[in-house]
Amino acid sequence: MKPQHDTALAAALWAQEDKLKPCVHCGFCLPACPTYTRLGDENDSPRGRLYLMGAVVEGRLSPDSDAFQTHIDRCLGCRACEPVCPSGVEYGVLLEAARESIFRARKTPAMVGMLLAVFSSRRWTSWSMRLARVVRGLGMAGRAARLMPANRFFHPIRFGLAMLDASRERQFPVASPSGFAAPDGSADGSAGDGSSEAGLPDAGSSDDPSSDGAARWREGSRGRVAILRGCVQAGLFARVNDATERVLRANGYEVVEVSGQGCCGALHTHAGDAAEARELARANVQILGSAQVDFIAVNAAGCGAALKEYGHLLEADEEYKQTAADLAASTRDISELLTGDTLQAGDSLRVGAPLPARVTYDAACHLCHAQGLREEPRVLLEAIPELVVLPLQDEEECCGGAGIYGVTHAELGGQIGADKVSAVLATGAEIVATGNPGCMMQIGAGLLLEGSDVIACHPVELLDESYRRAGFYDGP
Amino acid sequence: MENILPEPLTKELGDRLRGVVGDSWVIVDADRLLAYESDGLTAYRRTPRAVVLPRTTDEVSRVLSILSQEGVPVVPRGAGTGLSGGALADGDAVVVGTARMTDMLALDPANRLARVQPGMINVDLTKAAEPFGLYYAPDPSSQSACTLGGNIAENSGGPHCLKYGVTSRYVTGLTVVTYDGKIVEMGGFGRESGGYDLLGVFVGSEGCFGIATEIEVRLLPKPEGVRTLLAIFDRLGDAGSAVTEIMAEGLLPAALEIIDGPTIRAVEASVFAAGFPTDAEAALVVEFDGIEAGLEADVERAVARCREAGAREVRTADSEEERLALWQGRKKAFGAMGQIASDLLVQDATVPRSQLTDVLERISEIGVRHDLTIANVFHAGDGNLHPNLLFDRSDPEEVARVERASTEIMAVCVEAGGTITGEHGVGLDKRRYMSLVHGPDELDAMRRIKAVFDPLGRMNPGKVLPDAPDSAGAAT
Numbered sequence: 001m002k003p004q005h006d007t008a009l010a011a012a013l014w015a016q017e018d019k020l021k022p023c024v025h026c027g028f029c030l031p032a033c034p035t036y037t038r039l040g041d042e043n044d045s046p047r048g049r050l051y052l053m054g055a056v057v058e059g060r061l062s063p064d065s066d067a068f069q070t071h072i073d074r075c076l077g078c079r080a081c082e083p084v085c086p087s088g089v090e091y092g093v094l095l096e097a098a099r100e101s102i103f104r105a106r107k108t109p110a111m112v113g114m115l116l117a118v119f120s121s122r123r124w125t126s127w128s129m130r131l132a133r134v135v136r137g138l139g140m141a142g143r144a145a146r147l148m149p150a151n152r153f154f155h156p157i158r159f160g161l162a163m164l165d166a167s168r169e170r171q172f173p174v175a176s177p178s179g180f181a182a183p184d185g186s187a188d189g190s191a192g193d194g195s196s197e198a199g200l201p202d203a204g205s206s207d208d209p210s211s212d213g214a215a216r217w218r219e220g221s222r223g224r225v226a227i228l229r230g231c232v233q234a235g236l237f238a239r240v241n242d243a244t245e246r247v248l249r250a251n252g253y254e255v256v257e258v259s260g261q262g263c264c265g266a267l268h269t270h271a272g273d274a275a276e277a278r279e280l281a282r283a284n285v286q287i288l289g290s291a292q293v294d295f296i297a298v299n300a301a302g303c304g305a306a307l308k309e310y311g312h313l314l315e316a317d318e319e320y321k322q323t324a325a326d327l328a329a330s331t332r333d334i335s336e337l338l339t340g341d342t343l344q345a346g347d348s349l350r351v352g353a354p355l356p357a358r359v360t361y362d363a364a365c366h367l368c369h370a371q372g373l374r375e376e377p378r379v380l381l382e383a384i385p386e387l388v389v390l391p392l393q394d395e396e397e398c399c400g401g402a403g404i405y406g407v408t409h410a411e412l413g414g415q416i417g418a419d420k421v422s423a424v425l426a427t428g429a430e431i432v433a434t435g436n437p438g439c440m441m442q443i444g445a446g447l448l449l450e451g452s453d454v455i456a457c458h459p460v461e462l463l464d465e466s467y468r469r470a471g472f473y474d475g476p
Numbered sequence: 477m478e479n480i481l482p483e484p485l486t487k488e489l490g491d492r493l494r495g496v497v498g499d500s501w502v503i504v505d506a507d508r509l510l511a512y513e514s515d516g517l518t519a520y521r522r523t524p525r526a527v528v529l530p531r532t533t534d535e536v537s538r539v540l541s542i543l544s545q546e547g548v549p550v551v552p553r554g555a556g557t558g559l560s561g562g563a564l565a566d567g568d569a570v571v572v573g574t575a576r577m578t579d580m581l582a583l584d585p586a587n588r589l590a591r592v593q594p595g596m597i598n599v600d601l602t603k604a605a606e607p608f609g610l611y612y613a614p615d616p617s618s619q620s621a622c623t624l625g626g627n628i629a630e631n632s633g634g635p636h637c638l639k640y641g642v643t644s645r646y647v648t649g650l651t652v653v654t655y656d657g658k659i660v661e662m663g664g665f666g667r668e669s670g671g672y673d674l675l676g677v678f679v680g681s682e683g684c685f686g687i688a689t690e691i692e693v694r695l696l697p698k699p700e701g702v703r704t705l706l707a708i709f710d711r712l713g714d715a716g717s718a719v720t721e722i723m724a725e726g727l728l729p730a731a732l733e734i735i736d737g738p739t740i741r742a743v744e745a746s747v748f749a750a751g752f753p754t755d756a757e758a759a760l761v762v763e764f765d766g767i768e769a770g771l772e773a774d775v776e777r778a779v780a781r782c783r784e785a786g787a788r789e790v791r792t793a794d795s796e797e798e799r800l801a802l803w804q805g806r807k808k809a810f811g812a813m814g815q816i817a818s819d820l821l822v823q824d825a826t827v828p829r830s831q832l833t834d835v836l837e838r839i840s841e842i843g844v845r846h847d848l849t850i851a852n853v854f855h856a857g858d859g860n861l862h863p864n865l866l867f868d869r870s871d872p873e874e875v876a877r878v879e880r881a882s883t884e885i886m887a888v889c890v891e892a893g894g895t896i897t898g899e900h901g902v903g904l905d906k907r908r909y910m911s912l913v914h915g916p917d918e919l920d921a922m923r924r925i926k927a928v929f930d931p932l933g934r935m936n937p938g939k940v941l942p943d944a945p946d947s948a949g950a951a952t
């Protein structure tokens with residue numbers, strides 16, 4: 001049955017043939033898939049995509065075919081199909097293999113190729129991020145995006161600018177805590193000098209009611225942590241990295257700086273460039289693996305999921321596989337690390353000052369589906385006094401961000417993004433918190449283009465603000 | 477059983493169909509038709525000639541007019557979770573799918589009625605009715621994925637149909653498009669007319685009479701109380717006796733389900749693990765619902781019968797989570813088997829309850845004789861058996877053994893006074909067994925009824941009825 005042609009192309013899929021077998025074609029995954037529920041074509045469903053992969057393995061379909069490439073490309077990689085599958089089909093792993101086959105079969109589209117090249121090089125990443133910050137700093141990106149016509153031609157630039165603008169630091173619309181009116185009705189959301197709120201009374205709701213409280217959170221008492229700085233995170237969301245660091249210290253962790261970190265390789269894996277992804281992974285395993293820390297803390301869900309899969313990615317590499325697996329085992333999402341095993345605020349997570357605002361939580365796919373972290377980010381938010389967490393309809397559905405999906409699949413990505421934006425707006429929240437930079441930008445851009453003031457941020461930024469108000473960061 | 481390769485649609489015909497439903501919703505590319513080769517029963521593969529995905533009743537009608545003018549046979553398809561090959565199309569036929577027809581048309585809590593498009597997922601109807609304290613009672617184990625259109629066509633049942641009855645009891649109105657494109661109304665609110673009960677005839681017609689494009693169903697108020705208990709047995713036969721005893725006692729549980737040892741082990745290895753002991757040979761799930769008063773007494777009597785029958789352990793679900801976990805485990809059992817075998821053939825026969833223990837023993841003996849693993853998970857209260865034959869399609873010798881065992885199982889069930897299908901329908905798979913349970917006159921009557929709706933025999937051809945004795949092969 002196996003074909004003579006395409007052998008080299010299909011090799012990546014063949015290697016995963018055993019992982020295709022458990023699919024019994026029951027169809028339970030269909031309603032979970034954002035592309036199937038919107039398009040209705042079974043080729044755009046998880047079962048259909050697995051069937052196409054199976055057909056490639058059986059030699060009935062070429063990885064070079066338009067059908068295979070279109071429908072695999074159209075997959076968001078959100079992995080919503082995994083937790084609903086009774087047979088435990090590892091769709092994510094299979095998708096990577098399918099993408100690798102495609103990567104070998106065709107010339108990578110110019111835009112994707114350029115992006116991958118940029119992220120492969122630390123120097124290029126740093127320069128492009130610098131450029132992005134300059135554009136963002138001009139303060140025109142958002143306005144320009146809103147002025148541009150929403151047609152096919154302008155879409156990539158328009159949406160790109162909107163995403164950039166959405167990464168900008170904004171002030172949280174926090175009402176003044178009971179009885180204390182802030183001068184402008186909002187709180188100062190900027191990091192750094194927190195003196196204006198430092199004197200706010202803790203209203204008894206922050207922690208340390210008992211005398212042993214402060215000691216419990218003494219820096220270094222809970223272990224050593226290195227923060228994965230990330231590319232986009234370091235480039236455009238340095239404030240989230242800073243917040244992560246402060247919050248970790250305030251919770252009793254010692255944070256060590258590990259320089260020389262590179263891209264985690266998630267973008268490359270998702271684009272099918274497994275060879276480059278492995279190269280990047282090896283570099284990180286070397287650098288982070290020798291940092292002698294207890295945990296690697298990650299605040300970007302996509303990167304966290306990628307790090308946790310390093311063991312699998314480098315399983316064929318005798319030299320690296322053990323250290324890669326060790327690194328994967330010590331990787332934690334920031335919400336996971338902070339809430340610990342108990343998932344109890346006040347127990348493993350320190351409670352700060354009130355933050356009277358309304359927030360809604362969007363579950364990033366790579367947190368809830370890829371890492372199985374559903375409760376942790378919510379516990380983190382609910383631990384903030386007076387912060388009202390409003391339920392989001394279909395909170396676990398992909399926002400359509402999926403790397404650069406919004407740019408490569410303008411129409412479908414736009415549709416999926418628009419549904420997320422409407423769901424966010426329907427909650428009446430002023431803030432939407434989500435644990436992945438791509439999702440913050442995707443949802444933020446959508447909101448911006450809708451003319452909404454709702455802010456997209458990382459949950460840890462809110463916790464940080466609450467700590468700042470509690471005076472946790474004031475000098476000794 | 478050969479897969480006839482499809483003859484492509486002419487460009488002209490394709491264009492006419494695209495003119496009705498839009499370019500993206502007519503699939504003609506051979507590579508893209510692969511995903512439509514099978515339904516939930518992967519033992520068969522039939523590649524359709526094309527797939528058309530209309531959005532409205534009007535579009536369905538126009539599509540069928542065009543296809544009938546050209547004499548092209550039509551096969552309706554919902555979610556493709558069917559287990560009798562009913563939604564498969566030979567190469568000369570076009571699949572008309574309802575995947576885009578998912579709207580709620582009207583929800584009328586006061587009259588406890590809902591009118592929906594046929595592509596709506598069964599569980600989505602219950603979700604929509606929930607805020608009004610209502611639900612849709614028929615709950616096939618596939619309810620998270622199968623469509624109401626498919627349910628109507630198969631007259632589907634489910635665990636709770638023991639007390640509440642199957643689909644036909646809930647359908648109050650239908651809009652149907654027949655092969656020639658005519659739109660026919662059957663029943664419907666305020667249209668309770670005299671005359672023949674066309675609704676009753678259409679429900680269960682397996683897509684052979686026309687396509688249901690609007691469905692009106694009755695909803696039920698949610699029961700006041702629910703009690704679920706789990707009894708664990710070391711012998712499958714003992715669980716069967718417990719079922720017979722519980723029913724003989726005059727109790728009417730809402731559900732009585734048995735999961736045997738091999739199935740327990742598959743479920744416990746899946747994400748839907750429900751805490752069934754893996755060394756047991758049978759687990760019996762008994763559920764009572766209704767008004768609170770009296771529930772406890774029923775539970776006590778059922779517990780006593782289970783213990784007498786030899787249960788080694790009987791426990792009740794203490795919380796709603798525990799109850800839902802038990803049901804998840806039960807409902808995802810078929811899918812979970814994908815972890816222990818790459819292919820499954822599920823049988824679906826109903827036997828008189830009194831024969832249950834005996835028939836189970838004979839099935840197990842057939843398994844031993846043909847050296848096959850047979851996993852049983854079934855609606856015991858209805859005597860509706862689902863023996864799953866596990867195999868690997870790449871082993872032709874094993875496939876042959878499966879065929880033989882399957883035929884023998886069917887014969888045992890019929891001999892015990894049973895039927896060849898409980899709820900999955902006849903479709904393609906059980907057509908050859910029809911003459912085991914129906915005489916020539918009955919079959920003839922069925923043929924004549926079909927001819928009323930579909931005189932040319934082009935609606936889902938080759939399904940349900942064996943070829944008429946005087947026809948030369950192809951006719952239905």
Ligand SMILES: Cc1cc2nc3c(=O)[nH]c(=O)nc-3n(C[C@H](O)[C@H](O)[C@H](O)COP(=O)(O)OP(=O)(O)OC[C@H]3O[C@@H](n4cnc5c(N)ncnc54)[C@H](O)[C@@H]3O)c2cc1C
Nearest residue numbers: 554555556557558562617623625626629632633683688899
């Ligand atoms: C894991 C699993 C568990 C299952 N459990 C149960 C169970 O407990 N009880 C049960 O009864 N079944 C069960 N089934 C079988 C199956 O889910 C049902 O038969 C279901 O009703 C099929 O719905 P579908 O939308 O998938 O239809 P499809 O498989 O797409 O089609 C089934 C048949 O319906 C016809 N059809 C579909 N839509 C229409 C329409 N709008 N108008 C006319 N004809 C139409 C098709 O032509 C075909 O003949 C199970 C299946 C699986 C995979």
Ligand code: SF4
Nearest residue numbers: 023024026027029085
């Ligand atoms: S739910 Fe799992 S087994 Fe079922 S069709 Fe989807 S991937 Fe296959």
Ligand code: SF4
Nearest residue numbers: 033075076078079081
């Ligand atoms: S990863 Fe997401 S988009 Fe891709 S098949 Fe699974 S559910 Fe669909």
